[in-house]
Amino acid sequence: MSHYVNAQNVFSIFTDTLSIDEFTTQKSNFPQKYTSSEISIIENGQYRLKRLSDQGQSISYLKTDNTIYACEVIAEIEIANGSNNGGGIVLYGQTMSNGAIFLEFNEKRQFRVYKQSGSQHQNLSGTVKDNGWLKNKNLASVGRNTIRLKMEHGYFDLYFNNHYVYTAFDTEYTSGRIGVFAENNSEIILSNFIILSDKGQDKNILSKQIVEASKSSSSNADPAFEEVILLFKTKIDQQQVQVSQLQNELDKCKSMLNYDTSLVTRSQELLKANRKLTLKLDSTSRVLHQDKKRLEYLESLKEDIEKGSNGDLVLSLTTILADIKKDHQALIERTDVAEEASKALKNENEVLLREIKRLKYIIDTQK
Secondary structure: OOOOOOOOOOHHHHHHHEEEEEEOOOOOOOEEEEEEEEEEEEOOOEEEEEEEEOOEEEEEEEOOOOOEEEEEEEEEEEOOOOOOOOOEEEEEEEEOEEEEEEEEEOOOOOEEEEEEOOOOOEEEEOOOOOOOEEEEEOOOOEEEEEEEEEEOOEEEEEOOOOOEEEEEEEOOOOOEEEEEEEOOEEEEEEEEEEEEEOOOOOOHHHHHHHHHHHHHOOOOOOOOHHHHHHHHHHHHHHHHHHHHHHHHHHHHHHHHHHHHHHHHHHHHHHHHHHHHHHHHHHHHHHHHHHHHHHHHHHHHHHHHHOOOOHHHHHHHHHHHHHHHHHHHHHHHHHHHHHHHHHHHHHHHHHHHHHHHHHHHHHHHOOO
């Protein structure tokens, strides 16, 4: 008898830090973008990746030139409220082809691992019927989840909130880039992102050697020379702090400049519409000003007539003229009635004439 037991397969201990990001400054290992289809931004100690489009997905890779092999990824991720789908972590993204391994989870406490190679999709978890989705009680449906992934020799051990849950296996992709992704109409919030390795990095060896050499060379130097070196070191440290601050501001400005062309086009259209409305407003204002001047003139003329010696005569003539207009209108109406009656009589007369002609024709026929 045999029984399959799903257990972790990566037992290496990863201690060296390859990358760590707490998103406390604008200088981040993840890019920031503002487009019509996606937004990625650092805000309040968090990295937010939002897919605005209802199609496709948004992927944000770590900004590094080094290829990542066996490692451990630790991330604190939350699915934002109002997301229609989910998101997660991208593993071993390929630079030369459109391929990677995706760990995706959603608010239904479900997760899946799948491989994307060009247009081909292959599930590395679950069944074909469920499209690779699995449900796990250790995955919180609301709030932040701590995701851990240990990868080595084609095995991917998955931990949710410090509980082992699953192991996926694939030998095609064993190195590449690491990042995060959000599905269509979804947003993920990243609080911490750490990558650990079992191999030490040599990036600080050169600096350490320089420091040790400076210490050994300065051990026999005179005090005046040491004082000059200390002075220069203090100035260099101050300049490095200033350079770091300027770099943060530069990164922030660069991220704000990455606008989508559709927004620029929309802005130009709004500017044209604004100019048209401004011209229309100016012409309307001119007409209104002319009407106001005409009204002021008529009101002043009315006041002059009423205040003049012949004001009463003008008013009485105005009244008489109004009465005459009323009588004229009444006459016009009576004339219209008379014309209608005349038209009716003419029609009757024509009918009678046609009847007389018909009778004459009958009489002539009988004779």
